[in-house]
Amino acid sequence: MNNELGRRHWLKQTVMAAAGLGLSTQIFGRHSGCAEDELPFNNSTNSPIRIGSNENPYGPSALAKAAMMQAVAKSNRYPWETTTLLRKKLGEAYGLSAEHVLMGAGSSELLGVISAFAGRQNGNAIAAYPTFKLWFTAAEHFGLTVKTVPLTTTKVHDLPAMLSAMDGKTRMVYVVNPHNPTGTVVAKAALESFVQEASKTAVVLLDEAYTEYSDEPSLAYLVANNKNVIVAKTFSKIHAMAGARIGYALAHPDTITQLADWQPWSNAGAGAVALAGAMASMDDVDFQRSCRQKNDAVKTFVTEALTQLGMQVIPSHTSFLYYNTGTYSADVAAITSAAGIVGVRTYEKDTPWRRTSIGTMDEMKTFIDVLKRGV
Ligand SMILES: Cc1ncc(COP(=O)(O)O)c(C=O)c1O
Numbered sequence: 001m002n003n004e005l006g007r008r009h010w011l012k013q014t015v016m017a018a019a020g021l022g023l024s025t026q027i028f029g030r031h032s033g034c035a036e037d038e039l040p041f042n043n044s045t046n047s048p049i050r051i052g053s054n055e056n057p058y059g060p061s062a063l064a065k066a067a068m069m070q071a072v073a074k075s076n077r078y079p080w081e082t083t084t085l086l087r088k089k090l091g092e093a094y095g096l097s098a099e100h101v102l103m104g105a106g107s108s109e110l111l112g113v114i115s116a117f118a119g120r121q122n123g124n125a126i127a128a129y130p131t132f133k134l135w136f137t138a139a140e141h142f143g144l145t146v147k148t149v150p151l152t153t154t155k156v157h158d159l160p161a162m163l164s165a166m167d168g169k170t171r172m173v174y175v176v177n178p179h180n181p182t183g184t185v186v187a188k189a190a191l192e193s194f195v196q197e198a199s200k201t202a203v204v205l206l207d208e209a210y211t212e213y214s215d216e217p218s219l220a221y222l223v224a225n226n227k228n229v230i231v232a233k234t235f236s237k238i239h240a241m242a243g244a245r246i247g248y249a250l251a252h253p254d255t256i257t258q259l260a261d262w263q264p265w266s267n268a269g270a271g272a273v274a275l276a277g278a279m280a281s282m283d284d285v286d287f288q289r290s291c292r293q294k295n296d297a298v299k300t301f302v303t304e305a306l307t308q309l310g311m312q313v314i315p316s317h318t319s320f321l322y323y324n325t326g327t328y329s330a331d332v333a334a335i336t337s338a339a340g341i342v343g344v345r346t347y348e349k350d351t352p353w354r355r356t357s358i359g360t361m362d363e364m365k366t367f368i369d370v371l372k373r374g375v
Pocket of ligand 1: 053054105106107108109132176180207209233234235236242246247
């Protein structure tokens with residue numbers, strides 16, 4: 001399809017998608033995937049290039065796909081055995097056990113469950129600004145007032161300021177590491193001492209959705225001896241299974257038992273097909289390695305290209321980039337979206353900072369070509 005045809009096809013699909021929006025809102029609820037940023041975002045699945053939700057463009061892995069196809073045939077049965085096997089496999093992968101693992105329909109379900117658990121006595125939750133805030137509204141309904149603490153000028157979590165913001169009513173502290181939307185990372189030693197301190201009086205929720213894209217290790221080992229630490233992980237990113245909806249929380253067994261009570265049916269959010277795919281994907285280490293390598297190569301290309309265009313790009317430890325469009329002559333979101341590229345998102349209102357996921361090399365070459373052409 002040439003560019004003009006591709007664009008017309010995309011516009012037609014977008015109109016059709018808009019007509020169906022009432023239905024998709026009914027299915028997915030008010031957020032429909034958009035609640036994490038400050039400005040409305042068109043997350044149409046019909047765009048030729050879709051770089052707004054940090055989806056992994058390379059998967060799922062061949063092993064995961066084969067396992068999921070097989071699982072489809074057995075989907076008339078509840079998948080108890082696979083749930084138990086996967087919890088065991090995940091626990092062991094972190095030097096823990098099945099009892100340290102709670103499954104969910106993506107880690108976002110678990111961020112909600114953990115907020116409900118932490119909010120049971122009312123109080124506040126501390127999080128950065130900006131951060132991944134998909135769970136904020138649910139948390140507020142569950143009794144937590146969310147207090148945000150600005151990132152540092154280099155867009156890193158300001159851990160001392162977060163500690164200072166805690167008070168006698170703080171029930172939960174949320175840290176995403178590496179951070180979404182800025183891609184920055186807090187080194188292990190600093191984060192570990194922050195966790196030790198903050199967890200004395202509150203639940204510390206570490207969101208490790210992107211750890212596999214960085215060189216910093218998971219801090220999941222902390223849950224073995226600390227009942228106030230919970231780590232949220234997902235199969236949506238390095239495992240490329242965002243649509244399968246499967247994630248998990250790691251915590252001390254006593255904490256997992258309590259958290260499980262906040263799920264109407266504990267561990268049942270991840271279905272048979274997702275569970276089978278996740279089991280197989282964990283074994284496909286080559287696939288994960290290749291996703292990371294490709295992501296790193298494209299990230300270097302886009303970082304250099306945006307820098308050449310005069311933009312400040314925050315060094316990223318993730319599968320997306322955060323950059324300052326202030327010196328650029330046009331509205332980056334408008335010109336890319338007119339070219340059928342969905343994914344330039346805003347997390348700090350009234351600022352020129354934007355986030356864009358790292359797609360394939362071809363997708364990102366098109367993205368950069370559009371920016372080079374300008375208006
Ligand atoms: C930091 C962070 N946490 C959690 C999630 C939720 O992932 P999922 O619900 O697909 O597992 C995302 C998704 O983009 C994310 O960026």
